Amino acid sequence: MTIQRKQPEAMLFDLDGTLFQTETLLLPAYHATFDELRAKGLFTGETPPEERILGALGMLLEQIWQRVMPEASIEARNEADKLLLNYQMNGLHEGQGDLYEGVAETLQALRDKGIRLFVASNGLEDYVRNVIAAKGLGHLFEGLYSAGQYQTKSKVDLVQILLETHHIQSAWMVGDRSSDVEAGLRNHLTVAACDYAGFRESGELEGAHIRIRSFAELLEYV
16 A cells, blocks of 8 residues: 655656666667777777666766776776767767656656656766756756766765755655665655666665655655
8 A cells, every 4th residue: 555645845856767767878878988998999808798887877977987997097987988978968869868657747747736856866967957958857847966067975965955055844855776765864855766777786775765666656655
């Protein structure tokens, strides 16, 4: 039985693995990035397995590249940052990348209930803004917050900045990784964990108050 909770003033959403099916944009860009790194002499050998970058989604970029290519130089990692973003932006302009089913409709329904909507992502500012714009969601959000813009070292800090800036007293954190659960709990928010992306590792969502298996299921709790 679904137990409804008191409607929050605001909801904060992670982007990758929560609103956006990241792999539909990321994986073509990932392979193109390593092709170019090899062409520039910055990387040799096979492209690291896709599972490495998919498992790192939700981390800060610095942590992602340490996981994906631990032996690579700082120069190679910095170049990979730029290339991946460029290939993803090109992909967005070409129409690549999908939202999860029901995302646009559910966000609109939440907005219609008077809930203030925000994005809180560990991604780069340009990436976050371009994905939201390309998918036609910009009008639904009051603010887009990214680690790239605010140079935060954890999502805990990013969420704290968001809450203080907008004077929010009650909110939910909605996301699919341990960083989202931690950011919500440490900022005394209700945590709704998204258990449909498949990027998480065992036990990552422990401590969440709600666990949903589709995005639209969120509406059953408010």
